[in-house]
Amino acid sequence: MARKNDDLGGYRSLFENAVEGIYRTTPDGRYLDANPALARIYGYKDPAELIAGLTDIARGLYVDPADRDRFREILARDSVVSNFEARVRTRSGEIIWIAENARAVTDGRDRLVCYEGTVQNITARKQAEESLRLAATVFETVGEAIVVTDGQRRILAVNDAFERMTGWSAAEMVGQSCDLLAVEMIGLREVDEMWRLAAGTGQWSGETWTRRKESEPFPAALALTAVDQGIDGRFVLLLRDITRKRRDEQRIRFHASHDALTRLPNRHTVMEALGESIVRADQTGERLAVLYLDVNRFKDINDSYGHGVGDELLRQVARRLKSCVRASDVIGRLGGDEFVMLLPSVGDHSAAQACANKVLYAFAEPFDMEGLQLFAGTSIGIALYPDDADGAESLLSRADAAMYHAKRGGLPYSCFDIEMDRQVAERVSLENDLRLALGEDQFRLVYQPKVDALSGAIVGAEALIRWRHPMRSDVSPGLFIPVAERAGLIGAIDDWVLVEACRQVAEWRAAGLNLPSISVNLSPAQFHDGRLKDKVKAALADSGLSPSVLELEITETMMASDVDRAIEILGQLSALGVRVSLDDFGTGYSSLAYLKLFPVSTLKIDRAFVTELPGNAKDGAIIASVIALAGNLGFSVIAEGVETRDQAAFLAARGCPVMQGFLFSRPVNAATFAALLSNPEGLIRL
Structure with missing residues (x-):
């Protein structure tokens, strides 16, 4: 019990x-x-x-x-x-x-x-089982390649992503040393250090190069983790292919240092290269040349043919410039149509001039724009280090000054001399003064009459801008208009001319002086301004003028780039009741086939065809053809630049009685023109 x-x-x-x-x-x-x-x-x-x-x-x-x-x-x-x-x-x-x-x-x-x-x-x-299951799932499905090794770097397992990334199968890799993945450009010393750090600290990560089975090495991001640091330790190696990342980084670096349009080095990169070249020149005692160039008439081409043509022209210019230099030279785009060439190790100006002549020869051939052939010249300025400047900025500035001197003088290229510094300072000063001129009421208009030579009657006038500078007296339009265009001020000036011309005509009419029409020249920038129609409407509304009084003068080249867009713009102006005159007819680029499509009212014969009349038979034949063409198309016609009675008689005899020129009157101020309107009998008549 x-x-x-x-x-x-x-x-x-x-x-x-x-x-x-x-x-x-x-x-x-x-x-x-x-x-x-x-x-x-x-x-x-x-x-x-x-x-x-x-x-x-x-x-x-x-x-x-x-x-x-x-x-x-x-x-x-x-x-x-x-x-x-x-x-x-x-x-x-x-x-x-x-x-x-x-x-x-x-x-x-x-x-x-x-x-x-x-x-x-x-x-x-x-x-624990779920963790293992998840780990196994991750091992097999994760996008990163995974390699498991023992403490001696022998591969124990690899996942599917590793097989896809490298081309090696698990059967080929298991039992192999992980060093098989190392490439010569890294070296085993670096590989040993990576494993030593992982064993000592538990983890190592970084970027390196590794290999595929049958292709070139590729960049990879690695993370090596020690799972167990004992004798039977295990390591897990994660690999991620960063080829695309490297390409993206290279692309970002390229775009940060290069011009997107031409793929040439940009201004920042050019200045860095120029600074480095100056350092080398100081060390070797050699000279360094800088060629600063721009594309002549680029703005006209861009305005006339559109930005697409302008961009393609710049790309072709870049390709031609590359063909003119040595491998050690640097070509860059500074912006707009301005380029620079750095020529290290030149003996004197003659080497730089030889390169400039190569560039000029390259520009001699027309540029083919998908069937449209354009000739575009260049102006080049040359400056040498250390002869002309003591630093990168001053060297570039003086090459720019030499280029501007060449452009103003009609020269293909020009080498810097000290007098150009004064001219640059003058240009900068003029630009600064120009920015103040509009606000300080320094501009004025003068008016040149358009005359019926048979009756002596004033049938219209052309408004022309003048600048009365407080210190410089009268500044020629030929001097300040290019500066205004380069500084981006021409649009505001053009707008002022339009408003002031309408205001003045309204004032004359209020005083009983009837001017049948007033002509205002449109610049390419103003013509392509999307607000042009609204600006014209506002000028007419403010002055009270009838639209039929206003005539806008445009050139052929302003319409040649995008004919459909030009027709649209001209149609908008015509719909307002404004008349359009085609200025400098016969000197532009438009096809006569398009002329019938343009809603213009007047063809203006350029002074280039009038100057040698009546002796030049070819000019006479051209003028007779233009007059006949205008008559057949229903356009009126006017000749400008008439300075002699013989010229006037020749034109009148061929059906062009309306003329403009010094024979009748120079451009005069508003008061003098008012006197002409009051007493037109003083004008010459045939």
């Missing part, structure tokens, strides 16, 4: 102190007994609380009711359930994983007495 009691006591001690949960239930599922471990697993204070809280071993526990049904089915069928895994809720609502074993207990007659079983909390194991 004592032995039996001892056995029962031992069993009870085991029951109470077991780490596994142990229970007994009735056949209908009521708890008969439970140990403390089971209470703890389910979140109860003690077994009594558990038994009172749960009358059914499955009720309220299983997260998925199907698990409860499956557990009961197995137990009823087999009388045993082994290692049944399921998720259950504890008393607090926490979800845990359990592994449960249960069996049916019968008496000697095989009658079911109860069920007994054990429960283990396997949540930690399940989480």
Whole structure:
């Protein structure tokens, strides 16, 4: 009896102190007994609380009711359930994983007495398994290549991304040394250092070069991690192909240092190269030449043919300039149509002049713009270091001054001399004064009459701008108009001319002086201004003039780039009732086939055809043809630059009685012109 009691006591001690949960239930599922471990697993204070809280071993526990049904089915069928895994809720609502074993207990007659079983909390194991599963999934599906090695750098495993990235299969790589991936440009010393740092600190990361199976090395971002730093240590190497990143970085660096249109070095890069060249010149005692050039008439071409043609012209200029230099020379685009050439190691001006002559020869051939052939010359300025300047900025500035001198003088190129410094200072001063001129009312208009030579009547006038500078007296338009164009001021000046001309005519009319029409010249910038129609409407509205009084003079080249757009602009002006005159007819680039499409009212014969009349038979034939053409198209015609009676008689005899020129009157101020309107009898008539 004592032995039996001892056995029962031992069993009870085991029951109470077991780490596994142990229970007994009735056949209908009521708890008969439970140990403390089971209470703890389910979140109860003690077994009594558990038994009172749960009358059914499955009720309220299983997260998925199907698990409860499956557990009961197995137990009823087999009388045993082994290692049944399921998720259950504890008393607090926490979800845990359990592994449960249960069996049916019968008496000697095989009658079911109860069920007994054990429960283990396997949540930690399940989480570890999930982590491993996720790790395996990541290993196989991540976009980065992964290599697992042992402590001796032998490859234990590689993932699919590695196979795709390098072209090596796992079968080829497992057992190989990871050094197989190193390339000659890196060297084993650097590779050893990478592994040493990873082993010592736990991780190394950086960018390097590695290899593919059958192609060139490629740049890669690496991350090497020591998983276990013991004798049986493992390392995980992550590789990411950064070829595209490197290309993007190179592209960004290129665009930061080069002109997007021509792909030549930009101003910043040119100045850096110039500074470096000056340092080398100081070290070697050699000279350095700078050629500063721009494209003649580029603005006219750009305005007349459109920005697409202008951009293509600049690209072709860049290609031609490259063909004129040595490999050691530098060509850059400073902006707009301005380029620079740096020629290191030149002996004297003759070497720079030889290069300039090559450039001029390259510009002699026409530029082919998809069937449109354009001739575009260049003006070149030359400056030498250390002869002409002591630094990069001053050297470039003096080459620019020499270029401007060449352009003004009609020279192909010019070498800097000290007098040009004064001219540059004068140009800068003139530009600064020009910016003040509009605000300080320094501009004025003069008016040249358009005369019917047969009757002597004034039939119109052309408004021309003059600048009365407070210190310089009268500044010639030939001097300040190019400066205004270069400084971007021409648009504001043109707008002022339009408004002032309309205002003055309105003033004369209010005084009883009737001027049939007033002509205003449009610059290319003004013609292509999208607000031109509105500006014309505003000038007419402010002055009260009828639109038919205003005549706008344009040139052929302003319309040649985009004929459809030019027709649209002219149509807008004609719709206002404004008349349009084609100035300098016969000297531009437009096709006569387009002339019938342009809504113009007048053709203006250029003075170049009038100057040598009546002696020049060719000029006479051209003029006769223009007059006949105008008549056939329903245009009126006027000749400018008429200075002699013989010229006037020749023109009148061929059907062009309306003329403009010094023979009748020079351009005069408003008061003098008012006197002419009052007493036109003083004008010459035939």
